[in-house]
Amino acid sequence: MAKLIVLGDSITQGWDGHQQVSNPIPTQLGKLAGFNDVTNLSVGGTAITGPKGLQTQVRQANFADYDYVMIAFGTNDYWQAQETIKDMRYGMQQAINQIKKQNSSITMLIVTPMQGWEIGATSLDTPNSAGVTQNQIDDMLMDVAHANGAKSYDWRPDPLVTDQNKAIMLGDQIVHPTQSTMDLMAQRYFRVFFNGQKISDSGDSDHHHVIIPTDPTDKPHHVDPIMLELVSSSSGLLGTCNGNFKKIFQTLADYSFDDDYSIEWEAKSFDKLNRAAYVYLVNSFKLVKRLVDGFLDEEDVYDDDLNEVSGSGIVVPDTLDIKVFIVIANDDFKKLQKILNQIQQSNV
Known part of the structure; x- marks a missing residue:
C-alpha cells in the first residue's frame, strides 16, 4: 500500500486566494497516481525555516510510514524576505537529513514554486528586501534536489502561469492558483513524476523513475490556454x-x-x-x-x-x-x- 506525504505552504494546502478548495493538489495527485493514503501537512504562510514551516512539519511525521514525500516551499520564503539563500539551503538539507534518517529508501519529490507577483515583482529576477530573487530560490531548490538524488520539477521552463494569463489562473491574481489551475498542476506532477501511470500496490517505485531532459530542446514548450469566444449577437x-x-x-x-x-x-x-x-x-x-x-x-x-x-x-x-x-x-x-x-x- 503506497503512501504519500506532502510538506508545503498554502499552495499545496489548497488556498485559492479566497477560500480553501475541496480538491487541493496532494488529494488530486493521490487519486491520479493511485496512492492508498495521502497525508497533507502543508500550512499556509509558512517558509522553509520558521514556525510551522518545513522543519516543523518534518518533526510531525514518521517518514518510515511513507513511500513518497513531496516538498513544496519557496513562495513565502521570497515575499517574507526573512531568510538568506544560505538559510534556506541549510533548512532544506537539515529537513532532508531527518527524513532520510527515518527512511533511507523514501522517494523524494522536490518542486519549485510557480512564479508569484508578490511585493510588486515584475519578473523572477526582482529582488525582495533581503536581495533574494525567485530565480535564486528556484536554483537553490534544484541544487539541493540534485545533491540528494531527489526527483525534481522546475516550473520555469514551461510555466502554467504567466504575465498574460495570471488574471484567470490565479485566484488572487498574485500567487494562489484557482481550483482549475491546481487541477493542471496535479496533472503535470502526475506525468512528470509517475510517467502518467498509477503506481503499483507493491510500492515498487523503480518503474516510475523519471529522467528529466537536460537538453533545452527536449523540454516542452509553453502553451497558452485555449480560449473560445462566446456568441454575443x-x-x-x-x-x-x-x-x-x-x-x-x-x-x-x-x-x-x-x-x-x-x-x-x-x-x-x-x-x-x-x-x-x-x-x-x-x-x-x-x-x-x-x-x-x-x-x-x-x-x-x-x-x-x-x-x-x-x-x-x-x-x-x-x-x-x-x-x-x-x-x-x-x-x-x-x-x-x-x-x-x-x-x-x-x-x-
Missing part, C-alpha cells in the same frame, strides 16, 4: 462559431496520436442566417460532438474531479429559435473550452 453567430470550430478541430488534430488523423470540414460564410446557414451550423455542431466524444473515448483526459472524461456533454443546437440556439451554442463552447485545455495539458 445573431449577427456574430456565424463568424464566432467558425472561429471556434477551427480551434476545436485544430486542437484535436494537434494532440491525436493517430498520424493520419484528419477532419473533413470547411468553414462557410452566408450573407444571412437562412436555412442553408442553419443546416451548416447544426451539421458542424454534430461533427464537433462526434469527434470530441470519440477523442475522449480513446485518450486519457480528466475532469476537475479527476474522473476520466468519457463524454463531452455537448448538446447540438438544432432549434430554429435563434436566441435559444445562441444560448445552447455558448453553453457548448464553455464545455468545449474546458475540455480542450484538459486535452492540451494532458499532452504537454
Whole structure:
C-alpha cells in the first residue's frame, strides 16, 4: 500500500486566494497516481525555516510510514524576505537529513514554486528586501534536489502561469492558483513524476523513475490556454462559431496520436442566417460532438474531479429559435473550452 506525504505552504494546502478548495493538489495527485493514503501537512504562510514551516512539519511525521514525500516551499520564503539563500539551503538539507534518517529508501519529490507577483515583482529576477530573487530560490531548490538524488520539477521552463494569463489562473491574481489551475498542476506532477501511470500496490517505485531532459530542446514548450469566444449577437453567430470550430478541430488534430488523423470540414460564410446557414451550423455542431466524444473515448483526459472524461456533454443546437440556439451554442463552447485545455495539458 503506497503512501504519500506532502510538506508545503498554502499552495499545496489548497488556498485559492479566497477560500480553501475541496480538491487541493496532494488529494488530486493521490487519486491520479493511485496512492492508498495521502497525508497533507502543508500550512499556509509558512517558509522553509520558521514556525510551522518545513522543519516543523518534518518533526510531525514518521517518514518510515511513507513511500513518497513531496516538498513544496519557496513562495513565502521570497515575499517574507526573512531568510538568506544560505538559510534556506541549510533548512532544506537539515529537513532532508531527518527524513532520510527515518527512511533511507523514501522517494523524494522536490518542486519549485510557480512564479508569484508578490511585493510588486515584475519578473523572477526582482529582488525582495533581503536581495533574494525567485530565480535564486528556484536554483537553490534544484541544487539541493540534485545533491540528494531527489526527483525534481522546475516550473520555469514551461510555466502554467504567466504575465498574460495570471488574471484567470490565479485566484488572487498574485500567487494562489484557482481550483482549475491546481487541477493542471496535479496533472503535470502526475506525468512528470509517475510517467502518467498509477503506481503499483507493491510500492515498487523503480518503474516510475523519471529522467528529466537536460537538453533545452527536449523540454516542452509553453502553451497558452485555449480560449473560445462566446456568441454575443445573431449577427456574430456565424463568424464566432467558425472561429471556434477551427480551434476545436485544430486542437484535436494537434494532440491525436493517430498520424493520419484528419477532419473533413470547411468553414462557410452566408450573407444571412437562412436555412442553408442553419443546416451548416447544426451539421458542424454534430461533427464537433462526434469527434470530441470519440477523442475522449480513446485518450486519457480528466475532469476537475479527476474522473476520466468519457463524454463531452455537448448538446447540438438544432432549434430554429435563434436566441435559444445562441444560448445552447455558448453553453457548448464553455464545455468545449474546458475540455480542450484538459486535452492540451494532458499532452504537454
